[in-house]
Amino acid sequence: MITDVLAEAREKMSKAVDVAKDDFSTVRTGRANPQLFQRILVDYYGSPTPLAQLASLQNPEARTLIVTPYDKSALKEIERAIVNTPNLGATPTNDGNIIRITMPELTQDRRKEFVKIVRGKGEDAKVAVRNIRRRAKDDLEALKGEVGDDEVARAEKELEGVTKTFIDAIDDALKKKEAELLEV
Numbered sequence: 001m002i003t004d005v006l007a008e009a010r011e012k013m014s015k016a017v018d019v020a021k022d023d024f025s026t027v028r029t030g031r032a033n034p035q036l037f038q039r040i041l042v043d044y045y046g047s048p049t050p051l052a053q054l055a056s057l058q059n060p061e062a063r064t065l066i067v068t069p070y071d072k073s074a075l076k077e078i079e080r081a082i083v084n085t086p087n088l089g090a091t092p093t094n095d096g097n098i099i100r101i102t103m104p105e106l107t108q109d110r111r112k113e114f115v116k117i118v119r120g121k122g123e124d125a126k127v128a129v130r131n132i133r134r135r136a137k138d139d140l141e142a143l144k145g146e147v148g149d150d151e152v153a154r155a156e157k158e159l160e161g162v163t164k165t166f167i168d169a170i171d172d173a174l175k176k177k178e179a180e181l182l183e184v
Contacts (some may be wrong), residue, residue, distance in 0.1 A: 001143055009136035009159060013129050013166040018028045020125030020170050024177040027118050028088065032065040034058075036088065039089045042081040044074055055099075056080060067092075067099040075099065114181050122174040126167055133163045 027034045034057035041048040049058075055069040055078060067082075080097055080161050082092045089110075090101045106114075136159055140152050 002147060004138065004140045004150060005136050005143070006155060006158060006162065010162055012132045015171045015174070016125055016132065017166055018129040019128075020122060023121045023125070024118055026065050026175055027121070027177065027181070028103065028106075028113050031062050032059055032101065037065070037067070037082070038062060040085055042074065042077050042143055044077060051078065051081065058100055063103045063105070064158050065090075065103070067095075067101065070098075072097070076145040107141065111181050115178050118174060118177050118181065125170045129163060129166050129170070133159060 018090040025033070026039055029034050030154045035049050037057055041055055042051055043049075044054055049115050051067070052091060054071065054074050055067045058068070067078060069078055075094060075096070079092050079094050081086070082090060082099070082101065089104050091104070092099045092101045107133070137156060144152050
């Protein structure tokens with residue numbers, strides 16, 4: 001029972017770290033990265049569809065991205081979705097077949113703003129991990145009548161160690177992203 005609680009907590013914390021890393025990848029750096037556009041939803045025949053399902057994304061140069069739609073009739077909607085995406089600052093140009101996106105150079109103030117956004121996402125991820133720890137600790141407390149107090153105390157110590165490991169993983173990912181953002 002205790003091992004089940006700890007295994008479930010580990011699995012959920014691992015997923016929280018993966019979500020945090022995925023969130024970090026959506027914050028842009030000085031380079032055009034196709035991953036920045038993965039979460040853009042395009043209104044395709046009335047339903048919001050991820051851009052990656054409607055077009056191929058190529059990165060020929062550091063600050064340029066080419067979007068080639070599979071269906072040419074979706075070209076205008078894709079362009080509109082890119083323009084309406086906040087925090088991107090991209091300027092798409094449409095030539096009738098493809099959309100060429102040029103990412104502007106980041107200013108130092110904009111880089112600092114992105115670092116604040118990433119830190120906020122990192123803090124949200126840490127809160128998620130701590131909430132998972134709290135739920136697991138409550139589950140362990142509920143087991144006190146069925147198993148010994150020493151076993152529960154040992155499991156709580158192990159849970160604290162696991163929590164620290166995953167929070168450290170979030171901090172490491174956060175430091176890497178901050179360094180990437182501040183790199184000129």
